[in-house]
Amino acid sequence: MAEYESIHGTRVKYLSSDPTLDSSTEGQVWYNSTSGANKALVQIKGWGAGGTMTTARRESGAAGTQTASVVFGGGLPPGNPDTTATEEYNGFGYSNGGALNSAREGMGAAGTLTAALGFGGATYPSPGVRNVTEGYDGSSWTSLNNLQSNRSYVQGFGTQTAALAVGGAPDSPVNLQTESWDGTNWTNLPAPSNVPIGMLTGGSAGTQTAGVTFGGSNVNSRPPGVQATTLDWNGSIWTAGSNMNTGRRRPGGAGTSTAALGFGGYLPSPYTAVTEEYDGNIWTNSTSMPTATAMMHGSGTLNAALSSGGRTSTAFTGATYEYNSTIQSGFRAVWNSGGNLNSVKMSGAGCGTQTATLVFGGNNPPPTINLTGKTEKYDGSSWTETGDLNTARQGLGGAGTQTAGLAFGGRLDPPSSLKDETEEFNGSSWSEQNNLSTARINPGGTGTQTAALAFGGEANPITAETEEYGGTSWTAGGDMGTARENPEGAGTQTAALGFGGYAPPGGAQSLTEEYDGTSWTAGGAMGTARYGMAGSGTQTAAIAFGGNPGRVGTTELYNGSSWSTSSSLATGRQNLMAGNAAPNTASIAVGGRAPTGITPGNVAGSFTEEFTGETLETTASTLTTS
DSSP states (O other): OOOHHHHHSSOOEEESSOOOOSGGGTTOEEEETTTTEEEEEEOOEEEEEOOOOSSOOBSOEEEEOSSSEEEEOOBOSTTSOOOOOEEEEOSSOEEEOOOOSSOOBSOEEEEETTEEEEEOOEETTTTEEOOOEEEEOSSOEEEEOOOSSOOBSOEEEEOSSSEEEEOOBSOSGGGGOEEEEOSSOEEEEOOOOSSOOOOBTOEEEEETTEEEEEOOBOTTSSSOOBOOOEEEEOSSOEEEOOOOSSOOBSOEEEEETTEEEEEOOBOSSSBOOOEEEEOSSOEEEOOOOSSOOBSOEEEEOSSEEEEEEEEOSSOEEEEEEEEEESOEEEEEEEEEEOOOOSSOOBSOEEEEETTEEEEEOOBOOSSSOOBOOOEEEEOSSOEEEEOOOSSOOBSOEEEEOSSSEEEEOOBOSSTTOBOOOEEEEOSSOEEEEOOOSSOOBSOEEEEETTEEEEEOOBSSSBOOOEEEEOSSOEEEOOOOSSOOBSOEEEEOSSSEEEEOOEETTTEEOOOEEEEOSSOEEEOOOOSSOOBSOEEEEOSSSEEEEOOBTTTOOOEEEEOSSOEEEEOOOSSOOBSOEEOTTSOTTSOEEEOOBOTTOOOTTOGGGGOEEEEEEEEEEEEOEEEEOO
C-alpha cells in the first residue's frame, strides 16, 4: 500500500489535539495522539431552515448575502394583486423594509441589501409586462430609468451600478436581447447567437462582466419545455457552457460565474428540490433542498446561499432555506415538541422558564366551555397538577416564577363578569391578595411576584391603564400610548415590553411599546399584526409567537429596536400560554386554540413546544479514518 507521504509529498501531522477547524484546515489530514486516530477535515454541505418571511410570495426579487439580504415584490396567492412589500433578512429572520413604488413579480435583481436594483417584471392583472427599474438604499426605493424593452421573468446579476438583464417573457427576439446598466441608463448588447436558447425563466449568477444563466424554458415549443442549457457571459459575448444535470424552469441561483449554485425549480411536472454546483465548466449534484420549491429568488454565494419564498406543489411559501458549505456560524432556532399538559386548555396564563413553567386558569375545550382553575407545573419534560386557583377564570394575566407566581384579572361567564382578583402562588397553593384597581380581561402582564406589571385589557371599554404590583397592593402606572386588549408582555416592571393586541377599529395590532417604570414609548412595530399570542424575554431581547388572526405559528424576535421572523411553531394557535420569565433563546409555548378549534378529538390545546435558539461558534466536521 502506498504511504501518504509518497502520494502527497508531505508527512501526516502528529498532534496532541485537533487543530482549529476552519476553512484553512479543510482537506488536511493529521494524527491525534491523544485519541490515537488519524483524522481529516471534510466539507460540510447542506440546506437548513432560516427565518420565515412575513409575506408568502413567489417570483420576488432578491439581492445581497445569506446574512444581509433584501427580498422585494412578488406574486401573492391567486386572486390577490402583486405586492410592493420589501423584507430584509439579517441571517436570523425578516423585518419590513420600504415598499416598492410599483408592485410586480418576475423581476431581475442585482446588488446588496443597502444598494439593490430591481428591474422589469409584470403586474397582474394589469398592466402586465413592465420595463420599470428601481433602486433601494436600505430604507426606500427610487424610480430609475427604464429598461429598453418590457420583460418579465428576466434574469439579472451584478451590482446596483453595473448590472446585466437578459431573457424574459414574452418570448420574442427582443427579450433575448442583453441589456447593460451603468447606474443611469440601460444599453442594448448582443443577444446570444448560435447557442441553444433556454433563457426564459431560468436562474442566474455573477457580475456584469462574468455571469452565467442556466435552466429555463424552450422558447420555440408550446407548451414550453424545460431546458438544461447553460450560457456563460464574459462581458461581451455569450457562449454555451455544459448543461445542468437536471433541466428545470424557474430555479433559484446564487454565486459567481465560476462558483454558482442552482437549486429548485420545476420540471414539466412536478416541482424539484435538486441542487447543483457549477465551477465554470461542469455541474455537480449536491444536497437537495428540504422542500421541492420553484419561483423563488436566490442570493448569496456558492458556500453561503439563500433561497427566499417561492411556490411548492401545494402553496405559495414564505419559507427561507440556507445552503452552507464547510463552515457554519450564526443563529440557529427551532421549535421542538415537549410533554403534553394533563388537561386541554386555552386563555389561561403562565410564568416561569422553559424547564420550570407554571400555567393556570383558562378554558376547557368547546363545545362546552368550562372555566378552570387548574394549575400545572412543567419540569422540562412532563407536567404535574398542583393546587388550583381559588377563582376559576379565563383571560387572566400572569407574572413571576414557578414557585412564586402571580395571577390577576380575568373573567367569569357571562362576559360582563370581569374580575379584579389577585392571587399569589407559593409553589404548592394559591392565596388571595389585594385586588387590581380596575377589573379587566386579557391584560398584558410581566415581571415578578413582588414587582409585577399589568397593562391594557378589556375593562368595558378597552383600556390603556397600567398598574404596578409591589408584593402587597397595586398602584397606578403610566398609561399605554394605545388602549388595547390581549397584548403580550416581556421584561421587568421597570423595563417592560408590550406588543400586539386588539384595538378597534383596526383590530389586530402590530404596535410595540416600551415601559421604563414611569411611561410608555413607541418601539419597533411587529412584522405581523396579531393578538392572543404569547411571548417572553426582556425589553431588548423578546420573543413573540402564535396569535390571531389565522391562529398562526409565526415567531418573531425583538432586539430592542425591531422585530425579525424566526422558525414558526409546528402548530399555529391563539390564546396560548408561555413562561414569561424565559429568555428569548429558550422559550416555551403551551396549549391554545388551533385553526380547527379545540375539541375532545383535537388535543392541540395540550401541546407543548420548546424553542431553542443559540449562537453557534464556527464549526466543522471531521472524519476519523482509523
